[in-house]
Amino acid sequence: MQKAKTDGSISLNRRRTGKGIRENNERIILKAAEVAFSETGFKGTSVTRIADLAGIPKANVHYYFPRKIDIYREVIDRVCQLWLDAADFRGSDEPETALRNYISAKMDLAYSEPLGSKLWAMEVLTGAPILGEFIREKLLDWFELEKAQVQSWIDQGQIDTVDVQTLFYMIWASTQHYADFAAQTAILNGDKALSKDQFETAKGTISHVILKGVGL
Amino acid sequence: MQKAKTDGSISLNRRRTGKGIRENNERIILKAAEVAFSETGFKGTSVTRIADLAGIPKANVHYYFPRKIDIYREVIDRVCQLWLDAADFRGSDEPETALRNYISAKMDLAYSEPLGSKLWAMEVLTGAPILGEFIREKLLDWFELEKAQVQSWIDQGQIDTVDVQTLFYMIWASTQHYADFAAQTAILNGDKALSKDQFETAKGTISHVILKGVGL
DNA sequence: GTCTATATTTCGATAGAC
DNA sequence: GTCTATCGAAATATAGAC
Numbered sequence: 001m002q003k004a005k006t007d008g009s010i011s012l013n014r015r016r017t018g019k020g021i022r023e024n025n026e027r028i029i030l031k032a033a034e035v036a037f038s039e040t041g042f043k044g045t046s047v048t049r050i051a052d053l054a055g056i057p058k059a060n061v062h063y064y065f066p067r068k069i070d071i072y073r074e075v076i077d078r079v080c081q082l083w084l085d086a087a088d089f090r091g092s093d094e095p096e097t098a099l100r101n102y103i104s105a106k107m108d109l110a111y112s113e114p115l116g117s118k119l120w121a122m123e124v125l126t127g128a129p130i131l132g133e134f135i136r137e138k139l140l141d142w143f144e145l146e147k148a149q150v151q152s153w154i155d156q157g158q159i160d161t162v163d164v165q166t167l168f169y170m171i172w173a174s175t176q177h178y179a180d181f182a183a184q185t186a187i188l189n190g191d192k193a194l195s196k197d198q199f200e201t202a203k204g205t206i207s208h209v210i211l212k213g214v215g216l
Numbered sequence: 217m218q219k220a221k222t223d224g225s226i227s228l229n230r231r232r233t234g235k236g237i238r239e240n241n242e243r244i245i246l247k248a249a250e251v252a253f254s255e256t257g258f259k260g261t262s263v264t265r266i267a268d269l270a271g272i273p274k275a276n277v278h279y280y281f282p283r284k285i286d287i288y289r290e291v292i293d294r295v296c297q298l299w300l301d302a303a304d305f306r307g308s309d310e311p312e313t314a315l316r317n318y319i320s321a322k323m324d325l326a327y328s329e330p331l332g333s334k335l336w337a338m339e340v341l342t343g344a345p346i347l348g349e350f351i352r353e354k355l356l357d358w359f360e361l362e363k364a365q366v367q368s369w370i371d372q373g374q375i376d377t378v379d380v381q382t383l384f385y386m387i388w389a390s391t392q393h394y395a396d397f398a399a400q401t402a403i404l405n406g407d408k409a410l411s412k413d414q415f416e417t418a419k420g421t422i423s424h425v426i427l428k429g430v431g432l
Numbered sequence: 433g434t435c436t437a438t439a440t441t442t443c444g445a446t447a448g449a450c
Numbered sequence: 451g452t453c454t455a456t457c458g459a460a461a462t463a464t465a466g467a468c
Contacts, residue, residue, distance in 0.1 A: 021433065039342055044259030046461060057435055062463060118341055121396070125338055126255055128399040135403045143404055160428070166421035169401065170390045177389035180337070183344045185385065187351045188359055205382035212376070213429030237451065262443060273453055278445060 026064050029054045030078070033071045038118040041126055042072050073130060076123065079116045080134045082109065089146050095153045096216045099171075100207050106175035107203040111196070117179035143168070160215035167214065174206050242280050245270045246294070249287045254334035257342055258288050289346065292339065295332045296350045298325065305362050311369045312432045315387075316423050322391035323419040327412070333395035359384070376431035383430065390422050 032053035036045045047068050051058040065071045087105035092098040110117055123131040150167065153159045178185065178199065186193050194202075248269035252261045263284050267274040281287045303321035308314040326333055339347040366383065369375045394401065394415065402409050410418075 025433090040259050041257050042260070043256045044342075047463085048461075058462095059435055059437095059464085060433080063433075063435095066463080068462070121337065122341055124397050124400045125334055125341070126260075128403070132399070132403060135400060136407075140404060160424070162424060163417050163421040165401075165404070166418045167425065169393050169397075169418070170386070170422060170425060173389035173393035173397070174386045177385050181340050181385075181389070183348070184340045184351060185381075187344070187348060188356060188381070191352075201379050202382045202385070205379040206386060208376070208378060209383070209386060209426060209429030211429075212431070213425030213427075215428070241451090263445085264443075274444090275446085275453055275455095276451080279451075279453095282445080284444070 022064065025056065025060070029056065029061055029064060029071065030074055034075050034078075034115045034119065037072060037075055038115045038122060041122045042068075042129075043126075047071075075119065076130045076134075079119050079123075080131070080138070082113055082116045083120070084138065084142070088142070089149045095150075095158050095214075096211060098149075099211055099214075099216070103171055103175065103207050103210060104203060106171060107178065107199060107206070110175050110177075110179040111199050114179035114182060117176045121176065121180040160213075162214055167210075171206075171210060174210075178202060238280065241272065241276070245272065245277055245280060245287065246290055250291050250294075250331045250335065253288060253291055254331045254338060257338045258284075258345075259342075263287075291335065292346050292350075295335050295339075296347070296354070298329055298332045299336070300354065300358070304358070305365045311366075311374050311430075312427060314365075315427055315430075315432070319387055319391065319423050319426060320419060322387060323394065323415060323422070326391050326393075326395040327415050330395035330398060333392045337392065337396040376429075378430055383426075387422075387426060390426075394418060 029050065033045075033050045036050050036053055039045070040049075045068075047061055048058050050071065051061045054061065061071075065074070086109055087102055089098045089102060092101065120131065123129070128135060146168070147164045150159075150164045154161050154164070178194065182193065189198070245266065249261075249266045252266050252269055255261070256265075261284075263277055264274050266287065267277045270277065277287075281290070302325055303318055305314045305318060308317065336347065339345070344351060362384070363380045366375075366380045370377055370380070394410065398409065405414070
């Protein structure tokens with residue numbers, strides 16, 4: 001979350017003079033851009049909107065990031081990192097623990113990083129013009145390994161015979177739904193964002209259905 | 217799909233002279249707009265883009281729909297109709313049949329109307345500025361009835377005790393994933409759109425996991 | 433590093449000839 | 451009903467004074 005600087009110090013929101021200015025302003029801009037892009041996508045977001053959200057003159061935004069696409073790439077890069085840092089199955093050989101931990105980690109991520117999830121969804125909806133490369137070059141290999149693990153559980157009779165890809169998509173879709181469709185779930189929840197307790201309840205039901213659903 | 221005219225005839229893609237021109241051109245524009253809006257959302261879509269997709273001069277698009285928002289509302293209205301026309305649980309008192317049919321209907325809809333699903337997702341991602349009203353006024357009531365049906369199954373011990381809202385969200389998310397995240401599933405499928413057979417396989421696994429997951 | 437002014441393009445929408 | 455031309459606003463991006 002925080003960026004280590006070369007001198008070892010950490011820049012937070014506090015404005016600084018000297019060397020930290022660029023780093024600090026870049027972070028503020030990227031934070032604002034994450035909000036804006038997750039709301040209206042790349043084409044639908046103006047640099048003016050990002051500048052306003054960041055509380056920085058538009059010209060300064062261009063000073064740090066010459067073109068809009070430069071901001072977008074940085075923001076998407078961070079989302080890719082979030083995905084790669086998320087839990088995977090390789091930490092456990094035991095399907096019940098592995099699945100439960102994975103679902104829990106994905107739900108926690110949807111709760112703590114909803115903007116990242118929404119950005120991912122927005123990118124894929126628009127045809128994954130930037131994310132496509134990442135999915136092809138990094139996620140694909142990761143996916144093959146994870147699928148192999150689940151397939152081995154099936155081959156050994158530890159879980160039911162299910163389509164492995166579909167199982168992953170169910171977990172991804174169900175957990176990310178709570179970030180991507182938050183506007184909808186809020187309305188259906190009486191115009192109130194879901195509480196942390198409701199997230200935990202949802203996590204419990206998703207875990208129950210998925211685990212029991214594959215025979216655990 | 218086809219619109220009945222007052223004279224009883226049907227307009228398809230073929231250009232006509234006389235009374236059918238407006239209706240025919242409006243349909244062509246709406247079809248193009250559905251593609252464009254589902255890709256880049258309302259703000260991110262230009263009237264020029266819609267006109268180009270429709271193969272109609274931009275000025276003509278404005279002749280039929282004075283403002284961009286007029287096109288958008290029409291397209292969203294159709295999506296709302298699709299949702300309401302989709303299957304619900306009230307056709308069956310028996311949970312296994314009801315759930316299986318509902319999942320099947322939602323998967324068929326994701327396959328046959330992916331643009332509608334993507335538009336819905338795009339709208340909700342952008343905060344549901346238009347859909348919000350529909351969700352509040354129509355979907356909410358529908359949802360309460362459906363939830364009550366599922367809750368009665370739980371109360372009568374026909375299915376496991378799960379969070380009913382979460383169960384619905386799992387079904388919606390898992391089925392709509394195949395439309396909304398098609399760009400991603402295609403890449404993970406070797407840069408090839410999923411076949412009808414793969415859709416059926418996915419439908420089978422989703423049904424298996426959901427039904428068994430709630431104790432059926 | 434900041435910020436006003438501005439160049440250039442694109443966009444939504446309209447006018448008006450045909 | 452069609453379509454060229456265009457207006458005014460908004461958007462991306464840059465220049466240049468401070």
